[in-house]
Amino acid sequence: MNEEPKLLKEPREGVPEVIDTLEAYKDYCSLLAAGSGPLAADAERASGFRYGHEDWLIQFKRKGAGIGLLDPIELTKLGADWNEFNKAVGDAPWIIHDSMQDLPGFFDIGLRPRALFDTEIAAKLLGRKRFGLSSVTEYYLGLTLAKEHSAADWSYRPLPRDWRNYAALDVELLIELEEVMRAELKKQGKLLWAEEEFAHLLIAGEKKKAKHPRPWLRISHISVLMHDKIGLMIAKELWQKRDELARRYDIAPTLLLSDAAIIEASKRKPNNSRSFRSIRILNERVRIHTGCEQDKMFERYAPIQRKIKPNVWKLVIEEAISKAKSGIDAMSIDSDSNSSSSSSNTNNFDNSGCSGNKSSTDDADSDCFKNNNEDKFIEKSEEDMNNFESSYLQETQGAPKSMKYWREHHPKRFALLKKVKAVVMSISEDTHTPTDILIKPQIIRSLCWTDNPKNIDVHSFLIEQGARDWQADLISESVTRAII
Known part of the structure; x- marks a missing residue:
């Protein structure tokens, strides 16, 4: 777009009230059933405030039905039949921006989308460098969206008008956006790629995430304790106690004890009241x-x-x-660590923004997206984390993520990995498609980690590892030549 983008301040049909009664819910389902075309959908959570990641507000829009803001917590308490919603929508595609953030919550509620169009994935496939919703609407529609309340505590009631306005705007343009992006995908010959991706995401969104065997290893800067057995045990025990209390009181774990406090305690190891009191961060209430x-x-x-x-x-x-x-190893997987919920705020790498409500933050220019990052791992070095886990897991869990580990312990495999990654990068540039959309990095690592990659049918291997048909078709021949 060459023209200056316009800021869309409110939905064209006004700011709706929250639907939190069975009567209003049934009325909206009737409107949806009478409507036509795809369904725009979004959800808001309170992840930086509450322990869990349940949806506190779900937003929809369909031609003929308008925008609906639903309170799923209250409606579920009242006994709402979510199958009534599913029947009203039928086979209509759901348009979601960054669907893997919202699909799990929708499925948990009882909603069952049957088809999907993910505008974030579409933007990536189309080669957009900035793919947050506001950036995408700006590029394709010439309209930008305000992001003031993206990190709000959406469990708060009643929701202020400004918040409802923000939530409604998140679905206001999705239907128009889908039409434009679908046409562009077809023009670039990528529509079939997109449809395969969307089908894959729909299946993945319904699956429960596997629990991390050692969720406490995701404490920010845990790698500084790599060779400190006592420090690791302190970090593990503090994480588990924090998680237990956070779950009990339904509060974000880092509002009880910050990751920085855990690391400080683990390094200093206070063994009496005086040394404990000297660590100020352990004795003060967390303030954000x-x-x-x-x-x-x-x-x-x-x-x-x-x-x-x-x-x-x-x-x-x-x-x-x-x-x-007494000789107990912190890295042992005990019943306590297995019972800890993997949905805790400190375990979830998908969150971003102040409260972890949205994952697409390239639009987020306000300071609130830059300051409250204790539980978002913005400061954490991913390479350090990978090195740390690799030092324990090494080859028992498949191909390690740490490039340092590859380089130092398996130089031949590392050389092959670099060669294959260069091939994928070349295809990425030729097709104007990000490498992580072309193929998951873990799949390439797994291929190069095998003992005899030259004897492998690359296409079959990629499919077995979870690649989609279009991905395997696109890169397998070039990757095979690189391996041979």
């Missing part, structure tokens, strides 16, 4: 200062925070030190 509206939202959780006294952490640290000195 973003300079945005979130500050007041975080303060609503202060009463819960005050219930957890510093002595709780002191006792955990003492027990951890005792365990480590």
Whole structure:
């Protein structure tokens, strides 16, 4: 677009109220059933505030039905029949931006989309460098969307008008956007690729995520404790206690104890009251200062925070030190770590923004997206994390992520990996498609990690590893030549 983009301030038909009664819900289902075309969909959570990742607001739009803002928590309590919604929508494609953020929540509620169009994936396939929703609508429609409330506590009730306006805008343009992007995908010869991706995402969105065997290893900067057995035990025990309390009180774990506090305690190892009191971060209530509206939202959780006294952490640290000195290895997978929920805020790498509500942050220019990153791992070095896990898992869990491990321990495999990655990069440039859309990096690593890659049918291997047909068809021949 050459013209200056326009900021869309409100939906064209106004800002709707929240649907939180059975009567209003049934009325909207009737409107959806009478409507036509695809269904625009989105969801809002309270991940940076609450323990879980359930949807607190779900938004929809369909031609003839208008925008509906539904309170799924309240409606479920009232006994809403979500199959009524499913029947009303029927086989209509659901248009979602970054569907893997929202599909799991939709399925948990009882919603059953039968077809999908993901505008973020479409943008990536079309070679867009910035693929947040506002960037995509700006490029294809000449309209931008305000992002002021993307990191709000969506569990708060009643929802202010400004918040409802923001939520409604998230679905306002999706139907028009899908029409334009579908035409562009067809023009570039990528529509079949996109349809395969969307079908794959729809299946993946319904599957439950596997729990990480050691979720506490995702503490920010845990790699500084790589060779510290006592420190690792302290970190593990503090993480588990924090997770237990956060689940009990339904609060984000990092609002009870920050990752920075866990690392500080693990490095300093306080073994008496005096040394514990000297670590200020362990003795103060967690306060989040973003300079945005979130500050007041975080303060609503202060009463819960005050219930957890510093002595709780002191006792955990003492027990951890005792365990480590008795020879117990922190890296052992025990019942406690297996029982910890993998949905905890500190375990989820998909979150971004202040509260982890959205994953597409390339539109987020406000400071609130840059400050509250304790539980978003923005500061964490992924390479350090991979090195750390690789040092323990090494070859038992398949191809490691750490390039350092490849380079130092398997130089021949590393050389092959670089060669194959160069081939994929070349195809990426030729097709104007990101490499991670062409093929998952893990699949390429797995291929190059095999003992005899020259004897492998590359196309079959890629499919077995989860690649889509279009991906295997596109890259297998070139990759085979590189291996031989």
